[in-house]
Amino acid sequence: DIVMTQSPSSLAVSAGETVTINCKSSQSLFGSVRQKNYLAWYQQKPGQSPKLLIYLASTRESGVPDRFIGSGSGTDFTLTISSVQAEDLANYYCQQYYDTPWTFGGGTKLELK
Amino acid sequence: EVQLVESGGGLVQPGRSLKLSCVASGFTFSNYGMNWIRQAPGKGLEWVAYISSGSSYIYYAETVKGRFTISRDNAKNTLYLQMTSLRSEDTALYYCARNGQPWDYWGQGVMVTVSS
Numbered sequence: 001d002i003v004m005t006q007s008p009s010s011l012a013v014s015a016g017e018t019v020t021i022n023c024k025s026s027q028s029l030f031g032s033v034r035q036k037n038y039l040a041w042y043q044q045k046p047g048q049s050p051k052l053l054i055y056l057a058s059t060r061e062s063g064v065p066d067r068f069i070g071s072g073s074g075t076d077f078t079l080t081i082s083s084v085q086a087e088d089l090a091n092y093y094c095q096q097y098y099d100t101p102w103t104f105g106g107g108t109k110l111e112l113k
Numbered sequence: 114e115v116q117l118v119e120s121g122g123g124l125v126q127p128g129r130s131l132k133l134s135c136v137a138s139g140f141t142f143s144n145y146g147m148n149w150i151r152q153a154p155g156k157g158l159e160w161v162a163y164i165s166s167g168s169s170y171i172y173y174a175e176t177v178k179g180r181f182t183i184s185r186d187n188a189k190n191t192l193y194l195q196m197t198s199l200r201s202e203d204t205a206l207y208y209c210a211r212n213g214q215p216w217d218y219w220g221q222g223v224m225v226t227v228s229s
Contacts, residue, residue: 040215042158049208049219050158061217093158097215100172102160 002026002096006105012113013084021079021108023094028074029057031098038098041070041079045090053092054079086112115139117209117220124226125199135192135209135220143167143187146212149194151205152222159205162194163212177203199227 003026013019029037037057042050052061054070057077069080081088089112094105121133135147149161162183163172171183182195192209204227210216 038215042216044158049221050216051219052214052217055214055217059214061214095158095215100163101174102163102215104158104160107157 001101002029002099002103004094004096004103004105006092006094006108008108009106010109010111012111014113015084015086017084018080018082019084019110021081021092021094021110023072023077023079023105025075025077025096025098027098029077029096029098030074037073037077038096039070039072039077040095040097041068042093042095043088043090044093050093081110084110115211115218117211117218119207119209119220119223122207122223122225124228126229127200127227129199130195130197131199131225132196133194133207133209133223133225135194137190137192137209137211140211140218142185142190146170147183147185147192148210148212148216149181149183149192150208150210150216150219151203151225152208153202153205156205161207164192196225199225201227203227 005024007022039057041054044050058070067082071078092108116138119135146165148163164183180198184193206222208222209220211218
């Protein structure tokens with residue numbers, strides 16, 4: 001199984017700050033046929049279901065604000081949230097869909113400082 | 114508007130069975146693979162099972178293989194998860210999710226509690 005390791009597990013920020021969440025996979029998520037990385041990011045607010053933010057490592061889902069930026073390739077990926085707003089406080093998960101079983105990182109809780 | 118509505122959860126004793134349903138609307142259900150994903154209380158996300166649009170391909174997590182069965186009825190726009198031999202560690206909120214790019218729409222979840 002592909003193991004996804006996220007860091008940090010929690011992060012306290014002030015509104016307006018830029019934050020970076022890291023995700024490392026135990027093997028490359030780069031598919032040679034489509035030349036894409038099969039990595040997604042989800043946001044889950046308390047009491048809500050997860051919401052897709054980013055797919056193919058860097059493609060923003062429709063309607064997601066451009067302050068959410070996904071980057072990385074191979075085994076190392078990053079979600080950057082520029083100018084954090086109060087509404088961004090949530091848990092964030094990375095997920096690989098390169099191979100089954102599809103697996104998630106352990107999550108990063110973004111809290112207000 | 115895409116909607117996924119799960120039902121069928123509840124409190125069940127260890128070793129018993131339960132069947133979850135997920136009714137889809139707002140898109141052509143028969144064109145999409147579907148998944149079940151679960152989240153234990155206060156924990157992270159765990160993929161459980163996948164079924165392709167025409168039911169030709171089915172995959173399970175090792176933790177549920179042999180105990181859970183995913184199925185679908187495209188005429189009824191409904192996804193199912195038959196759960197047998199339930200264990201306490203199956204206690205979780207179960208979500209259905211559309212296999213878009215990759216999982217672009219999720220239901221609100223249905224709670225399954227396995228306890229005596």
